[in-house]
Amino acid sequence: MTPIEKDQTIERELTPVKERVIAVDGLPEDIKRVLRCIRDHLFDESFDVNAIIACSGARKSIIYARFEYYIGISIHKYLENRRMEAAIRLLQYDELKIYDVAFSVGYASYRTLERAFHRHVGCSPREYRKKMTRENVLRNVQKLSCNICTLVMLGQYPTQKMAVIPDPDPGSHQGWLLSLGDPESSSG
Secondary structure (H helix, E strand, O other), X not given: OOHHHHHHHHHHHHHHHHHHHOOOOOOOHHHHHHHHHHHHHOOOOOOOHHXXXXXXXXXXXXXXXXXXXXXXXXXXXXXXXXXXXXXXXXXXXXXXXXXXXXXXXXXXXXXXXXXXXXHHHOOOHHHHHHHHHHHXXXXXXXXXXXXXXXXXXXXXXXXXXXXXXXXXXXXXXXXXEEEOOOOOOOOO
């Protein structure tokens, strides 16, 4: 993946997360102002709760209470949830290094992302990526197996022992049928 492709991928995946920040109607103007501020700076690594309070123009205790009342969670939790959502979207791309994901979603380091990710997901970003990849591969193999079973049940391969070799591309639902020979002629 070239640097330009990497940047385009990151932008494509992060835009929907930003757009969802302000997608709530019927909120008071001060809460909308806070949400706009979050949307505009969500992935800036120096952006934190203090910067959000500064954007609001209200006292810290008031904006904390009003935000939690109208949104249902604290400002800090909201900010972290949006960043986790973005990180999870980016982790599906093996070409992106995890430290690139960390910086892209507003964390100053891999370790900071890792701690936050562990709190939210229960594992590290690396473990999540491995698990996600393994689950995708298993899901693809299961789909292939079902397709092969259907062919065998339809009588397309009635006298052949068959094996499924999945495509090495985890996003592919393709595979190869490997004939293991005629069961009648096998010895043993």
